[in-house]
Amino acid sequence: KAGVTQxxxxxxxTRGQQVTLSCSPISGHRSVSWYQQTPGQGLQFLFEYFSxxxxxxxxxxxxxxxxxxxxxxxxMNVSTLELGDSALYLCASSDTSGSTYEQxxxxxxxxxxx
Amino acid sequence: GExxxxxxxxxxxxxxxxxxxxxxxxxSASNYFPWYKQELGKGPQLIIDIRSNVGEKKDQRIxxxxxxxxxxxxxxxxxxxxxxxxxxxCAASIWGDDMxxxxxxxxxxxP
Numbered sequence: 001k002a003g004v005t006q007x008x009x010x011x012x013x014t015r016g017q018q019v020t021l022s023c024s025p026i027s028g029h030r031s032v033s034w035y036q037q038t039p040g041q042g043l044q045f046l047f048e049y050f051s052x053x054x055x056x057x058x059x060x061x062x063x064x065x066x067x068x069x070x071x072x073x074x075x076m077n078v079s080t081l082e083l084g085d086s087a088l089y090l091c092a093s094s095d096t097s098g099s100t101y102e103q104x105x106x107x108x109x110x111x112x113x114x
Numbered sequence: 115g116e117x118x119x120x121x122x123x124x125x126x127x128x129x130x131x132x133x134x135x136x137x138x139x140x141x142s143a144s145n146y147f148p149w150y151k152q153e154l155g156k157g158p159q160l161i162i163d164i165r166s167n168v169g170e171k172k173d174q175r176i177x178x179x180x181x182x183x184x185x186x187x188x189x190x191x192x193x194x195x196x197x198x199x200x201x202x203x204c205a206a207s208i209w210g211d212d213m214x215x216x217x218x219x220x221x222x223x224x225p
């Protein structure tokens with residue numbers, strides 16, 4: 001099976017712009033979670049989508065949003081970018097059909113805000 | 115909400131020695147505890163996990179122990195090799211939801 005893929009891998013944006021990141025989960029996985037990773041705050045949970053519905057949400061401002069499509073692919077959007085949004089954005093997919101909880105991460109999208 | 119603390123932040127060992135990384139969690143309802151290895155330029159890779167109904171789990175050179183009463187769990191790597199050098203993260207969650215991560219441990223294995 002192919003792993004989790006994320007596009008683009010690198011992105012440079014200017015403060016005030018908006019950005020959309022994409023994640024394709026492992027085939028058959030219906031849950032996609034997004035995380036922000038920074039040197040100062042570590043790995044922080046953004047939100048989780050399951051069957052096109054947001055199931056859990058972390059403690060991030062409303063500028064961070066996401067959605068999931070019927071094929072389980074997910075996008076996250078950040079509006080009005082701030083310098084502090086520079087980070088590695090990771091998505092992880094999981095198979096929730098059984099009793100497994102394992103999450104498998106993609107390589108991440110490195111976002112730099114200037 | 116859940117709070118996960120991880121120690122040490124850096125760990126340096128000689129090749130062949132053992133390495134131990136410890137984590138504590140705050141929410142007694144947490145029941146799933148994975149460990150991830152992250153190499154430079156890559157996403158975290160799941161290396162082992164444990165559920166609250168199990169006290170210990172082993173996979174070759176890697177083992178994880180869980181003490182529910184004390185709310186702490188540990189990663190043990192035996193016979194370390196240079197390729198074990200990476201950043202390791204522990205995490206805690208309830209049924210796999212809203213995963214909370216420790217701050218990470220940078221392990222360096224010296225040849």
